[in-house]
Amino acid sequence: MVKLNLVRSSNAELVTQPLVAVFVGGTSNIGAHTIQCLARTHGKTGKGLRAYIVGRNTKAAETVIAECQNSCPTGQFLFLRADDLALMKDVDTTCAELIKTEEKEASAKGQIPRIDILVMSQAIFKPWDPRKETSEGLDTFMSLLFYSRARFTTRLLPLLLSSTLPAHVISVFGPGRDASFFPDDLSLRSSDNYGFMSSGSHAAYLKTFYWEYLAAKYQGKLSLCHYFPGLVLSDGFDDPTLPWWFRTIFKYGTPIIKxxxxxxxxxxxxxxxxxxxxxxxxxxxxxxxxxxxxxxxMGIAESSDGIMGGGAYRVNYNGGQVAIGKQYKKMREDGWLDKAVQHTHKAWEDIEKTGHFSG
Structure with missing residues (x-):
C-alpha cells in the first residue's frame, strides 16, 4: 500500500509545472473528486492549470467548476457537454470539439496544445439490467467501460503525445474483474453469456490488452492505468431509479460498509x-x-505484461498492483492481445462505415 502522505507529496509535484487535464465523467463522484483534488493541490501557487470536464449534466458541472474555481482561482475550468458517451459518434464529436477548444486556448496563451492527464470514469451502474444495445450495436455498459474510453484515448492522441510530462491516461473501473471469458462472443450478444459480472470481465480483459498495445506503440510517451477505486459512497446510491432493496442496503448498511x-x-x-x-x-x-x-x-510499478515500468498498469485502490491472473499466460500464447486489438478496431471501423457493429 502506498501511504497517503506519499500520495499527497507526489500529487504536489504534478503542479510544479503547467498542466492540461481532461476529466470524462467529471461531473460526479470519483471524476468530480479527482478534479477537485487537482484544483486544491494547485491552489494559488501552482504553475498553471487548464481543465476540461466532459459530461451530460450542465448543472452538476457548474457546481464542480465553482468549487474548483474557489480552490484554484487562477485555474481555467471548461465544460464540454456530451449527449451519450456510449456512442462512438458522440465520442468523436466531443473529441473534435475538445481538440479545437484546446488549440484555441493554447494558442491564445502562446502554448503548445496538449493533454497531460486524461481521467475517464463514465459509466452506468445497474447490475440487474439485461443487455442494452446502443444504436451502434455495442452493449451500453461495455461501451462506457471500454470502447468509449479506448476511443477517447486514441482520438485524443495528437494532444496526449504533445505532453511533456509525459501523458497519463487513467481509466477508473476494475482491472481485477477479469474472470469469465467467452472467446467466441466478445460482445456478449448471447443472453446465456451476458450479465453484470461477465460484461465487466470482458471490459477488463479488453482494456488490459489494449492498454498494453498502446503502451508498446507509444514508448516514452504514454502511461496508461486501469484503476480500481474501491467503494466511494455517494448520493448516487440513493438514486430513486435504483431498486428499493438496494437503496435500503446502503442506507442502513453504510456504517458497516465504511x-x-x-x-x-x-x-x-x-x-x-x-x-x-x-x-x-x-x-x-x-x-x-x-x-x-x-x-x-514509491518504487516503479510493474506493467500487466510483467515489465517493470512497462507503461500499462493495473492499479488497486491503495496504489498497489492488481495481480494478473494465471489465465493470461495461455491467452497470450493464443494471441489474444492482437485479437483484442483487432476486435476493437473492427468495431470502430464498422461503426464509421455503416453506423453499426454486429461482431
Missing amino acids: LAPSTLPGEESGERTLFNASKRFPPRSVDGKASIASAGG
Whole structure:
C-alpha cells in the first residue's frame, strides 16, 4: 500500500509545472473528486492549470467548476457537454470539439496544445439490467467501460503525445474483474453469456490488452492505468431509479460498509485517483530500462505484461498492483492481445462505415 502522505507529496509535484487535464465523467463522484483534488493541490501557487470536464449534466458541472474555481482561482475550468458517451459518434464529436477548444486556448496563451492527464470514469451502474444495445450495436455498459474510453484515448492522441510530462491516461473501473471469458462472443450478444459480472470481465480483459498495445506503440510517451477505486459512497446510491432493496442496503448498511479497507472517503478517492499520474507509473522506456530511482520511495510499478515500468498498469485502490491472473499466460500464447486489438478496431471501423457493429 502506498501511504497517503506519499500520495499527497507526489500529487504536489504534478503542479510544479503547467498542466492540461481532461476529466470524462467529471461531473460526479470519483471524476468530480479527482478534479477537485487537482484544483486544491494547485491552489494559488501552482504553475498553471487548464481543465476540461466532459459530461451530460450542465448543472452538476457548474457546481464542480465553482468549487474548483474557489480552490484554484487562477485555474481555467471548461465544460464540454456530451449527449451519450456510449456512442462512438458522440465520442468523436466531443473529441473534435475538445481538440479545437484546446488549440484555441493554447494558442491564445502562446502554448503548445496538449493533454497531460486524461481521467475517464463514465459509466452506468445497474447490475440487474439485461443487455442494452446502443444504436451502434455495442452493449451500453461495455461501451462506457471500454470502447468509449479506448476511443477517447486514441482520438485524443495528437494532444496526449504533445505532453511533456509525459501523458497519463487513467481509466477508473476494475482491472481485477477479469474472470469469465467467452472467446467466441466478445460482445456478449448471447443472453446465456451476458450479465453484470461477465460484461465487466470482458471490459477488463479488453482494456488490459489494449492498454498494453498502446503502451508498446507509444514508448516514452504514454502511461496508461486501469484503476480500481474501491467503494466511494455517494448520493448516487440513493438514486430513486435504483431498486428499493438496494437503496435500503446502503442506507442502513453504510456504517458497516465504511469499515471496509477498500471503502474510501471522497476526498481520499480523488487523491488516490490522481496519484495514477505519478512517477510510479511511467511510460514504457524506449531502451527497456525503467528509471527505478525516479519514483523515489514509491518504487516503479510493474506493467500487466510483467515489465517493470512497462507503461500499462493495473492499479488497486491503495496504489498497489492488481495481480494478473494465471489465465493470461495461455491467452497470450493464443494471441489474444492482437485479437483484442483487432476486435476493437473492427468495431470502430464498422461503426464509421455503416453506423453499426454486429461482431
